[in-house]
Amino acid sequence: MIKITVIILFSVICINAQTDWVKWGKVDYSYQVKQQSPQRQYSISGDNAGETALRTLAVGYWFFISDVDGDNCPFSPTCSSFFLQSVKETNIVQGTLMFADRFTRDMDFIDRFSHYPLSKNRHFYDPPSLYTLNASKIKYIPSGESVEK
Amino acid sequence: MKNILLLFFLLLICQNISHAQVSDIYSPGNRNLFADFLYCQKDYLRAADEYKEILQQSDLDTLFLKIGLSYLKSGNYDSSSVYFGKIKINSLLYDNSRQEYYKSQFLSNHFEEVEKGPYFYKPVDKLYKFSLLLGYKQLLPKEKFLRPFEVDEKPIVSDFYDRKLNPPYKNELTAAVLAAIIPGTGKIYTKNYTDGIFAFLSTGIMSYISYTDFKSHHQFRGWLFAGLGTFFYGGNIYGSIASVQIYNAGVNFNLNLDLKSYLENKNYFVPDYDFCK
Amino acid sequence: MISVNKILLIFVLIIAPAFGQDYLDTQFIKGKVLFFNGEYFNAITEMKRLIFFDKEKKYAYEANQLIGECYKAGAKFNDAVIYFSKAEQSARSVEEIYDTRISIVKINILRRTNLRASTLLDALEKDQRFNNKKNDICYWRGWNYIFSNEWDSASQQFSKISPEHQLKRLCDSIDNKQYSVTEAKLLSYFIPGAGQFYTGNYFSGLLSLGWNILWGYTTITAFNANRIFDGIVVGELLWFRFYNGNNQNAKKFAIEKNIEISNEALFYLQHQYNGEKP
Numbered sequence: 001m002i003k004i005t006v007i008i009l010f011s012v013i014c015i016n017a018q019t020d021w022v023k024w025g026k027v028d029y030s031y032q033v034k035q036q037s038p039q040r041q042y043s044i045s046g047d048n049a050g051e052t053a054l055r056t057l058a059v060g061y062w063f064f065i066s067d068v069d070g071d072n073c074p075f076s077p078t079c080s081s082f083f084l085q086s087v088k089e090t091n092i093v094q095g096t097l098m099f100a101d102r103f104t105r106d107m108d109f110i111d112r113f114s115h116y117p118l119s120k121n122r123h124f125y126d127p128p129s130l131y132t133l134n135a136s137k138i139k140y141i142p143s144g145e146s147v148e149k
Numbered sequence: 150m151k152n153i154l155l156l157f158f159l160l161l162i163c164q165n166i167s168h169a170q171v172s173d174i175y176s177p178g179n180r181n182l183f184a185d186f187l188y189c190q191k192d193y194l195r196a197a198d199e200y201k202e203i204l205q206q207s208d209l210d211t212l213f214l215k216i217g218l219s220y221l222k223s224g225n226y227d228s229s230s231v232y233f234g235k236i237k238i239n240s241l242l243y244d245n246s247r248q249e250y251y252k253s254q255f256l257s258n259h260f261e262e263v264e265k266g267p268y269f270y271k272p273v274d275k276l277y278k279f280s281l282l283l284g285y286k287q288l289l290p291k292e293k294f295l296r297p298f299e300v301d302e303k304p305i306v307s308d309f310y311d312r313k314l315n316p317p318y319k320n321e322l323t324a325a326v327l328a329a330i331i332p333g334t335g336k337i338y339t340k341n342y343t344d345g346i347f348a349f350l351s352t353g354i355m356s357y358i359s360y361t362d363f364k365s366h367h368q369f370r371g372w373l374f375a376g377l378g379t380f381f382y383g384g385n386i387y388g389s390i391a392s393v394q395i396y397n398a399g400v401n402f403n404l405n406l407d408l409k410s411y412l413e414n415k416n417y418f419v420p421d422y423d424f425c426k
Numbered sequence: 427m428i429s430v431n432k433i434l435l436i437f438v439l440i441i442a443p444a445f446g447q448d449y450l451d452t453q454f455i456k457g458k459v460l461f462f463n464g465e466y467f468n469a470i471t472e473m474k475r476l477i478f479f480d481k482e483k484k485y486a487y488e489a490n491q492l493i494g495e496c497y498k499a500g501a502k503f504n505d506a507v508i509y510f511s512k513a514e515q516s517a518r519s520v521e522e523i524y525d526t527r528i529s530i531v532k533i534n535i536l537r538r539t540n541l542r543a544s545t546l547l548d549a550l551e552k553d554q555r556f557n558n559k560k561n562d563i564c565y566w567r568g569w570n571y572i573f574s575n576e577w578d579s580a581s582q583q584f585s586k587i588s589p590e591h592q593l594k595r596l597c598d599s600i601d602n603k604q605y606s607v608t609e610a611k612l613l614s615y616f617i618p619g620a621g622q623f624y625t626g627n628y629f630s631g632l633l634s635l636g637w638n639i640l641w642g643y644t645t646i647t648a649f650n651a652n653r654i655f656d657g658i659v660v661g662e663l664l665w666f667r668f669y670n671g672n673n674q675n676a677k678k679f680a681i682e683k684n685i686e687i688s689n690e691a692l693f694y695l696q697h698q699y700n701g702e703k704p
Contacts, residue, residue, distance in 0.1 A: 019502050021194050021223035023467050027501035029536070031573070031692040033685055037678055068633045070671030100384025101391065108347040115341070131391040140398040174449060174479045183478050195471050 038121060040067075051088065058084050075116075076123035079106060086128040098131045117141040120148060177203045188215065189425035193223035210240040217249055218422060226257035248272050248419045255417065260285040271297050272418035278306075282313050282408055302415075309408060316400050321393045328389035332382055335389025339396045348385040352378055450476065454485050457492060466496035486516035494529060503537040520555045531566050532704040540574040561587045568593060569704055572695070575688055577601040592701070600691045605680040614676035618669060621676025625683050634672040641665035 044059050046052040058080050066080060073079050082102050087095030105126075116124035125147045129137045141147060173179060184199035197219035200212050213235045220229035233250035236242050247266075251273045254262040260280040266273035274297040281288050288294060291310060298306050319339050328335025333349030336342075355378035362371035412418075453476045460469035473489040473496075480486065490513035497506035507530055514526040527550055534543035547567050550556050556563070564586045571580035572593075581597035588594070605625055614621030618638035622631030641664040648657035695703065 018191070019505055020192055020467070020470075021225075023194065024500050024502070026464055026466060026499050029501045031696040032689040033575075033692070035682055035685055037682065064633065068630065068637060068671055068675070069667050070674040072667065072671075094387075096380075097383050097387035098391075100380050101388030102384075104348050104351055104381060104384055104388065105344055107351060108343050110343045115344075130395055131388070133387075133391060133394065135394050135398065138394060138398045140395070140402040142399075142402070174453065174475060179479070183475055186478055187474070192474075195474070198471070 037071075047088075050092070054084060054087060073106065074109075074112065074124055075102070075106065075126045076119040076121060077127065079103065082126070082128055086131070089128055090132055094132075098128060101131065102126070114143050116143055117145045117147050120146075177206050184215070185424065188219060191222070193219040194225075197223075197228075210236045210242045210246075214242050214246055214249070214422070215424075217246065217253075221249065221253055221256075226253040229253045230257075244270070245420070245422070251276060252417045252419045255280065268297075275418045279408060279412060282309055283405065288314055305411065309404070309411075312404050316397075316404070318397045318400060319393045321390045324389040324393045325386055328386045332385045335386065336392055339389070339392040341392055344388075344392070348381065348388070351381040352385055355381055450480055450485060453479070454488065457489070461492055461496060464499075466499050469493075470496045483516060487513050487518060487522055490516060491526060491529070494526075498529075498533060498536075503533050506533050524550070524556055524559060528562070528566065531570070535566070535570050535573050535704045538573055540570050543570045565702070566704075568597070572597065572692075573704075575684070577604065577688075577691075593699075596691060596694075600687060603687050604684045607677055607680040607684070610676040610680040611673060614673045618672040621672070622679055625676070625679040627675070627679050630675060630679070634668065634675065637668040638665065638672060641668055 040062060042059050042062070044052060044055045046055050061080060066078075075082070077085060079099070079102055083095060083099040086098040089095075090098070112124055116126055119125040125141065129139070174183075180199055180203050184196050184203070187193075187199060188196035197216050200216045200219065203209075204212055204216075213232045217229045217232035220226070220232065230250055230253040233246045233253065236246040240246075248270055251263050251266045251270070254260075255276045260277075260283070263273065263277050263280055264285075266277060268274045278289075278294055278297065280286075281294070288310065291307070294310055295303055295307060324335040324338050327338050328348075331349070332352040333345035333347075336345035336348055355374050359371050359374035359378055362368075362374060453472060457469050457472040457476060460466075460472060470493050473493045476485055477489045480489070490509045494506045494509035494513060497503070497509060510526050510529045510533070514523055514530075517523045517526060527546060531543050531546050531550075534540070534546065544567070547563055547570065550559070551563050564583045568580045568583035571577070571583060577597045577600045581594050581601060584591040584594035584597060610621040610624050612621075613624050617635075619631035619633075619635035622628070622634060641660060645657050645661040645665050648654075648660060
């Protein structure tokens with residue numbers, strides 16, 4: 001029993017020794033708690049008139065509808081943010097097709113855990129970069145893994 | 150008087166002994182003991198710092214090797230390469246250090262350095278072959294590729310070779326055509342079964358509602374649902390192509406994961422120096 | 427009769443080992459200096475060196491305790507707990523055992539593993555050896571409740587120490603300022619938007635109320651006009667969605683406001699409060 005305890009303690013020590021593989025210094029940690037819900041960016045400024053128009057529509061949707069009807073999107077980024085980011089990364093036509101595909105996947109409530117990694121806020125991580133049809137942009141993350149986003 | 154003098158000299162001797170002990174724990178021998186202790190506790194950065202302090206007083210190849218190993222095990226591959234490189238050619242540890250050096254280069258993805266490694270170091274040759282599997286350059290013919298591996302290693306490495314040469318990719322055009330003919334089948338082709346079913350249902354239901362609306366002469370609703378049906382249909386084809394790319398990325402990811410897992414189990418084919426025993 | 431020389435020899439043999447322990451004292455002082463200079467990583471190295479060469483474990487307690495403090499300063503709480511536990515194993519008195527256990531409690535408070543801290547405090551309270559530490563245990567229990575946002579429970583703990591305790595008054599004021607999440611949710615269940623009004627989010631409350639009235643009216647008129655399918659679709663996809671959203675928002679806004687209020691108090695406690703802190 002003592003041997004097992006010593007082995008476990010030794011293993012714990014060994015595992016925890018990994019924090020000292022880089023020199024560290026004092027950390028000024030705060031007692032305060034971070035707000036739980038992510039804060040939206042309500043800026044409507046864009047690189048061009050089209051993007052500004054689209055952002056204005058999106059912000060209007062967020063303000064009058066999305067912020068009022070609760071947290072319904074299981075994904076991160078949300079579908080509206082996904083649409084904005086898709087159009088920004090590609091163009092309006094391709095962005096719309098990406099959004100249509102996202103909307104269909106949003107309706108599929110079965111077996112999401114075996115398809116998507118998990119983001120910090122426990123939503124399913126599904127960025128537009130996976131769907132631009134540019135294979136070099138795809139950063140594959142296995143399903144079920146946690147992502148710091 | 151004599152006794153007082155005797156006491157005085159005895160105390161002086163004791164004082165000298167104690168002073169010797171004050172600096173004793175920083176002697177090269179004791180520092181080495183302490184550094185070995187830290188290394189065995191997996192406190193590699195501290196161990197490396199201790200070994201480096203001893204270097205200032207003595208210049209031993211064993212220390213270079215230990216420092217290199219400490220940095221290697223804590224993921225600092227560039228520093229480890231430097232120390233492995235300091236061991237001279239006439240040293241007994243030279244061969245060990247070269248293999249560890251090429252292992253560091255491999256771990257930091259400097260495959261072009263591994264390629265320069267001498268082939269009479271079998272571990273280095275094996276690492277070079279694995280760099281090809283990780284996409285460094287084109288694969289060699291199978292027989293030449295498998296040559297440096299042991300008999301018990303060949304079946305697994307051969308499997309890796311086959312997976313790299315003929316990966317089980319899906320075809321984008323096939324997925325697009327399937328999705329165009331029957332909505333949802335493109336997704337089923339890439340094993341997204343439930344996505345495929347929902348793509349089929351969404352396109353189908355919108356199309357059906359549009360059809361019934363047109364039949365009942367509800368023009369506006371007919372066009373509305375026709376538009377939605379087109380929206381989902383287009384998304385289904387696009388999404389099928391994207392899902393093929395993600396599927397293929399997953400095939401590559403899993404192969405690389407299996408390769409790295411195998412290499413870790415084998416300690417990258419380099420003998421493990423366990424001086425903690 | 428023993429000769430003078432033999433007495434001297436015996437005397438020297440007793441004195442000599444005392445001189446020999448200087449190096450451990452020096453090493454310990456070196457580590458402490460590094461700690462007070464904020465060089466925590468190097469302080470840990472020197473303390474580990476001390477422990478390695480201290481065969482008689484004279485400094486085992488102090489060295490492990492100091493290593494724990496170093497890790498705590500670097501916010502490496504898991505490592506700190508390990509070394510405080512090792513210090514406890516080397517403790518030589520009841521006081522030292524208590525000090526290390528309280529150090530572990532403080533770590534659990536800081537990393538917000540409040541249940542663990544509570545369990546440890548329960549064990550301390552039940553331990554007969556620490557009967558004279560009841561007030562101190564209450565004090566740290568209060569801090570534990572503060573960090574788990576239970577200000578009323580914290581106030582009760584501080585009141586056991588003194589009815590006019592400074593922290594009791596602070597906890598009472600925070601508890602009075604905070605919103606009741608249950609109340610916000612209940613208000614929203616009965617009147618959509620009322621929960622948001624309660625927490626001061628008037629615009630959101632008005633929007634919630636408006637949407638619920640609109641979709642509620644649409645659903646009811648659809649059913650009245652025998653358009654059952656339309657009624658079900660609007661009721662399920664729209665009315666229920668906005669009603670649910672209203673409840674979610676009431677809870678969310680209450681929690682957010684409470685976090686803001688707590689954070690003000692926590693900022694004061696961290697930077698301005700002069701008493702003992704975790």
